Amino acid sequence: MAIPINWFLVLAAGLFCIGLYGVLSRRNAIGILMGIELMLNAVNINLITFWRYINPVKLTGQVFAIFVFTVAAAEVAVGLALVIAIYRNRDTVIVEEIDLLKE
């Protein structure tokens, strides 16, 4: 193949770190969630790249990626339900303003 494997991996690492930055720097719960999604996408790029380059005969990487999709969808569903619930209760989803639980 024309493209060396580490290009993809560096791309994934970049995406992962961008996602991590989003997670760490956002105040909005939904913003954090978006960062998490970016991180999961980076993981998937990694998995598919390894599958393609290291052992394309066994589809382990693809299967793993499919499970990541599944879990990501489930996580988002629960997470957004929680966001809605907290918004209804507290009228905010800014993480710093969600502060009933501090002594």
Add this chain to the structure above:
Amino acid sequence: MHIFLFLLPQLILFLSLVLVFGIDLVGSKEKKWLPYLALTGTTISLAVSIYLFGWVEITAESVLGGMIAIDSFSLYFQIFAAVIASIIILLSIEYMALRSPYQGEYYSLILLACFSISLLSVSADLVMVFISFELLSISSYILTGFLRNDPKSSEAAIKYFLYGSIASAMMLYGMSLLYGATASTNLIQIAQGLSGIDPGLRWVIYPALVLLMVGFGFKTVTVPFHQWSPDAYEGAPTPVTAFLAVGSIGAGFAVLIRVMLTALPDFQVNWAALIAGLSIMSMTLGNLVAISQKNIKRMLAYSGIAHAGYILIGLVSWDLWYPGMVFDGVSGVLIYLLVYLAANLGAFAVVIGFEHKLGSNQISDYAGLIQRSPLMAGTMVVFLFSLIGIPGTGGFVGKLMIFGAALRKEYYFLAIIAIINSVVAGFYYLNVIRYMFFQPLDEPQRDRIQLPKTLSAVIILTCVFTLLMGLFAQPFIQFVQASLGLITS
């Protein structure tokens, strides 16, 4: 006998969950007996797993495409899960009936969460580890936010959720690196792939280890991945807190031990150093912060962090176990988990009883509890002493095994930090005892507290077990050592 028989306890747990969920769907009447149905399921599961444990000597075997490892280690956690499920159900009956109309959903989620504990312990493939990990996480998030009209519950859940999702994303990245380095996700094959690994490729394993530890550290509540726990513990419905404090941590250790020992034995030097660092931070921070807590659920959360730190010492000082070995790290971990289960669930039972009757979780409100309920105060003392590690209670045996293992592997600094922390821990546990026994009631004669029968049963049961494990530890240690089937072979 057929190897799949050993999955029977899990299957029973799962079937009872389907049954509870299904029956709840049919008809619209409130079904008060639903928790008892769930309890029956967990009890049968427990009985079956104990029966299976005593039956034959199990050799490790990977089945179902290498996804599942059947060994005595997994049976240990099936027993663990069934016990937790039963106790949590008993703790919930009175408490949740008052607070939520969704009984069927609640009990099926509890069963699901406990099912995923045993699932995590049998996972022999990263895919399986990941999916069971998420099953546990997601059911825990939902359970934490179960009281959706209570802002604290929602808040606890969203914090838990955010931290959990980040942790699992990072863990996944680590898993993907492991897969890339060995071209496999099967734990045994990973170990084989790593044993003759190209030295250049070792550099990939280090970040993978760290990232994996983020995920496991989140589940086992170790510093610095602990931030969610005090908030989640405080906001969650208290039976769920009890589950998080014991079940979730136990599951974390199950998967941590499984992955580290099966897949990464060649990197023990590296992960032991990493985990030792985490352990020191957890013990120290957990104990120091616990001192200033005013809410008993928060206090128990921080103490849980500290206990996770102690338990990690056992893993750090892992060695191949052989019959006749006295102090072994992993059997220390397993016995400590049992001890912690009994003592902590007992303590939570008291907390639930108190909250149920008086609506408060403030430690200062426990003043004079001995006069209002000698049962609660008396047993709470036993639980707290067990958590400190006073002989005569199970906690002592746990600490003895862990410290013994650490000393045997000559991790003196870990052992010394651990004992310093045990003393610090004494301070805040004694604080509770102080309120219960020494502080007079602010109003001279208040009513005595009459506990629900289910709670009394749990309290007495866990108290008896805490004392039994302290005074007659032999069968428990034997059980734990027998559980090290695959892990150490």
Add this chain to the structure above:
Amino acid sequence: MADLINLIENWIKNILLGWGVTESLAVFILQVLGSVLVVIVCFVIVIALIWVERKLAGRIQDRFGPNRAGPYGIFQSFADIIKIFTKEYITPVGAEKGLFNIAPVLAMFSVLAIWAVFPFAINVVGGDIHVGVLYIVAIGAFGILAILMAGWSSNNRYALLSASRSVAMLISYEIPMIISLLVPVLLAHSMKLSVIVEAQMPWNIFVAPLAALIFGISSMAEVGKAPFDLLEAESELVAGYHTEYSGMKFGMFYVAEFLHQFTVGALMAIFFLGGWTGPLAVRWPILGVFYFYGKTFFIYLVISWIRLSLPRIRIDEMLNLNWRFLIPISFINLIAVAIADRVMLEFNLARWIYVVVMFLINILILVAALTIAEKNEKAVERVEFSPRPIAVPPGKESK
């Protein structure tokens, strides 16, 4: 001589090669030409469709329909196009400009991109990918997105309301649609559209009529046509998500909508009516193209007929229909078909027995479902729950 399409293809290719173009580039150019052709055909057809539909609507509603421009008003559509092109683009104050402009393009894209994988005749496919069915479903997501974008960026309450309604509806109805699409996939043992078409023996509508029905209903909802036209219910929401659009931007939505309906016809044709198959279609692929468009057009007319006959349903009814009826029944159908297929293949039964049994199973499920639904109609009531008080001592309430 037999394969006209192939002939033209080779001809152009030879010309290109003669100009000194490399082989791969020539193939690429051919692909581009093919896509352009498909798109042009689509646009042309839409112009015709609009006229046909208005004429049909006129007939059904007992009026003439367009009848001024040209014979039978045949140039009415062209006149409209000219009008739309020359109109002013208006962007409302407070609109999100970028999103506002992207939305119509995305709407067009979501419909046109589906055509990329359609088999028009034997061996005449844009991209015959392994995951054709999934691709179709996936591209549909962009349509939803376009609506959301349009609704949000317009800075208009009604548009937003329509957008949120549409998302609720489109996402819900995607489920039965996908599930029923799995039935043809299951019968053909492939997700490749060309294989699905070729495997139909007889047409799937006879083997899996229930799936066809569910697919029909849910894809009508996907299109957003009456009786499912809640997203642009004029009486409630002005004109729905594209209220604020004008000129060609509005035109793109408009065209996309008609084209979408036509695309649904094409999907029906491919999945349930045998696609391009027909007498002599293998021999003369060009005939297959005609069969394909003919079937598509037929379905289009049927959909128009339905939408012109039925009134709009209420939003809760719409969701109930989906969640309480279509989704369960589609799952049951899928499972039943899967089991029946497996069992009958195991016993190696004759094809006609297979078809008859399948047909009967489908009808049975439908009848049973309708009976149960009718019986339960009255039982569907909200169960009231009165929460018991939580034990909180006075003065300790959280608020």
Add this chain to the structure above:
Amino acid sequence: MVPVLIFGLSSVVTLGAALAVVTNKNILHSAFYLILAFVGVASIYVLLEAPFIAVVQVLVYIGAIAILIVFAIMLTRRLLSKDLIQRNAQWGLSALGATGLFLVLGWIVYSVNWPVKLLTVPEDPISVLGQELLSTYVVPFEIASVLLLAALVGAILIGRERE
């Protein structure tokens, strides 16, 4: 040459969009950039000869997750006002940390000599995938279904209106 161009284009789109996601002041715009990033990732999958994954990416991430996110943002509309700061106080530190992590991770994955085996992708990978899912991975597959059900029940339970 063509694959390299495609790779370059899609990685620029992906990373650019991702950066926009995490830095944009308007959270809704972030969400739409997120979709763009997903599209970029999907094209990477196509480049890696995994069309199924690419399509699933579009279906799940764009068709479900992104739309849910946009929807949730619209439901929490109060937080969309322009003057609301979307990043927290320690964003600088986070940026530093993320960059550092990228340098470390990127350097490792770039410089390591991966055990690459250049084989062709199996014919009809989708049916192989299906068989794998229902043979080797049947347990996780079933658990995934339970997981989805649990998430569904939970989301409804938590997200419902107060009664």
Add this chain to the structure above:
Amino acid sequence: MNFPILTAITFIPLLISTIVLLIPKSKENWIRSVSTVLSLIPLALSIYIYIAVRADPGKMHFTEEYSWIPAIDVYYRMGVDGLSAVMLVLTTLLSTLCYYYSIYTIKNRVKEYYFLFLLLQVGMSGVFVSLDFIFFYVFWEIGLVPMYLLIGIWGGERRIYASIKFFLYTLAGSMAMLLAIIGVYLATGTFNILEAAAAQPFAGNFALSAAAFWAFFVAFAIKVPIFPFHTWLPDAHTEAPTAGSVILAGVLLKLGAYGLIRIVLPIFPKTFAFYSYNVPVIPILAVISIVYGALVCMAQWDLKRLIAYSSVSHMGYVTLGISAAAASLAISGREGTATSAIISINGASLQLFTHGVITGGLFFLVGMIYDRAHTRQIRDFGGLGSKVPYYYGIMMVTGFASLGLPGLAGFWSEFFVFRGAFAIIPIFAIIGVLGIVFTAAYILWKIVQHIFLGEFDQEKWDQVTHQAKLTDLATFEKITMWPLVILMVLIGFYPSLIVRLLNGVSTALVNNILP
């Protein structure tokens, strides 16, 4: 194997406590009398043991050994030699006296009180008879818990502070000891105290040996207490209820010293010798304890606190004696060293017994006066001698015993300690003798003069005590005090009563550690 007498003596109090638990809360008199009467059984048993051991005190008698937790090599091992027998007598005697005394003085939460006190007795007796490290440790800590609760519930005003301080200090020490125990096990492969001593762990590794030694030493030093670790003691003693103080001073402090003699000295003789002679840290600490404790006593105006500090001083003699015996190893070639070592250990262990009896008595006496006056300030009293002659008389005897007047119990133990230490570590012995002078000073000056001599000022008394009635000792108080007084005099005239048992133990010990 005949009757398991040691198991019986240890666990009969547990049985009694269970009985107490079963008696309804309202029947307070039943609880009191049942506990007191039944506690005579262990007392009788301990006297029987004392008599039986007399014949050959140097070796273990009545040994019991059962497998307890074989998985971690823990055995149920018990045995008793002369030293243990003496300590058992002390424990059971003081416990019974405390139960009896508490019948009249404890009015609230009687059931819990007796339950905890009986549990405490289990822990104390257990420590003196166990021959297995873990078993020893278990009893060690079991004693800690009830004492903590006793101080916390029935103590004085600052009881919460005092109880937590007491608990944490002891816990810190015992945790260190736990590590050391495990270390010894890993080095020797056994938890048996005697076998471990025979195996001499860490003989070749000074660093490890020193670490384990200090871990044990600190644990025991906290309990004794030796100078820098003593700060918990005044608080705990002062705040504890009378019976609690008696047991604390009378028995619990002895646990530490007992541990030093039973465990540290035989297992780490070389290290102990090193720190007693070459780098004489321990004798220095012992001397500081003696002198500092006595000096602080002179500055105290709280009677109970004064007696508490006197314990620090008196227990310093014990440490000095033990360290002298250890130091003998460093100069083992010199003539008469072995004899001196034996004498100093005899002195130290005799001091354990006599100090238990004397200080126990003193705390009883303080409790008695406090019950009348509700104050412990020495300045508040004056001229009581004429008002309460009986009390005065007993106080005089006990006080003089404490300062080491010949003819009373305290003399012999101090004499033995200094006789032994003088031959081995003369400098410290000389400085230590200063302690006796200070002791005499504070007993005579503070107690005798300030409290009993002079004119009784009725007005002042009424003012400080809110017109409390001043009566002489009641019958139950006399009954409580007499056994102690008798013992003081008896040992004063016939020390061999105890020393004979102790001598056997010390001889065996010194013979084992000296080459």
